[in-house]
Amino acid sequence: MNAFLNHVNWQVFIAFVLAVFTIISYVHTRRRELAWKRTEFLCAQSQYLDNDPILVEVVTILEGRHAEVTTAHIFEGDAKIDPARQLHLQKFDKLFNFLWRMSYAYLTMKTLSLREIEAFGWYFYLISESPAMVKYCDDNGFEEINIATGRLKRLWEKEDT
Numbered sequence: 151m152n153a154f155l156n157h158v159n160w161q162v163f164i165a166f167v168l169a170v171f172t173i174i175s176y177v178h179t180r181r182r183e184l185a186w187k188r189t190e191f192l193c194a195q196s197q198y199l200d201n202d203p204i205l206v207e208v209v210t211i212l213e214g215r216h217a218e219v220t221t222a223h224i225f226e227g228d229a230k231i232d233p234a235r236q237l238h239l240q241k242f243d244k245l246f247n248f249l250w251r252m253s254y255a256y257l258t259m260k261t262l263s264l265r266e267i268e269a270f271g272w273y274f275y276l277i278s279e280s281p282a283m284v285k286y287c288d289d290n291g292f293e294e295i296n297i298a299t300g301r302l303k304r305l306w307e308k309e310d311t
Contacts, residue, residue: 188262192269199248199270208245211238212276225282242283246292249273253294264301271306274299 199205210216211224224238252270255262267274277283278299287295 188266192262192266195248195252196269202244204241204244205248208238208241209273211242212245212273221280221283225280225286242286243290245273246287246290246295249277249295249298250292253298256298257294264298264305267298268302268305271302274302278303 199209207216211219211221214220219238224235224242227235249270252262252267256264256267274295277287277295284296287293
């Protein structure tokens, strides 16, 4: 054993240990920084959703708390006939674009996790409860919302068991 210790180049060994420690430390710090950046991003998106007047109105309709407008009025029937319905569809498109970006970040870019987009799960769930909105998403380029919703539902089912 002493012969082995005498032949070890201690400078190289110490340099190697320091290099390994530096790499591990960098990777750990980078992961924490990225997690914090994702948290900041999700909080900023949540704040945007809560403060944008159009999205506040759309969420009020989506949750069934609007005094005059329902999702059935907007999504069931011919939107081309009623200008008010067209306006509401345009407003809903803003919400769908928002949720599509979350879905895209999860499904395609893999920069957000399913747990992270679950922060907006209530909206995904409410959309999925309306067959007309699900069809609208499929027909108008928001398919990723329905895919992400399916995965969220499987996650929730798994947690319930």
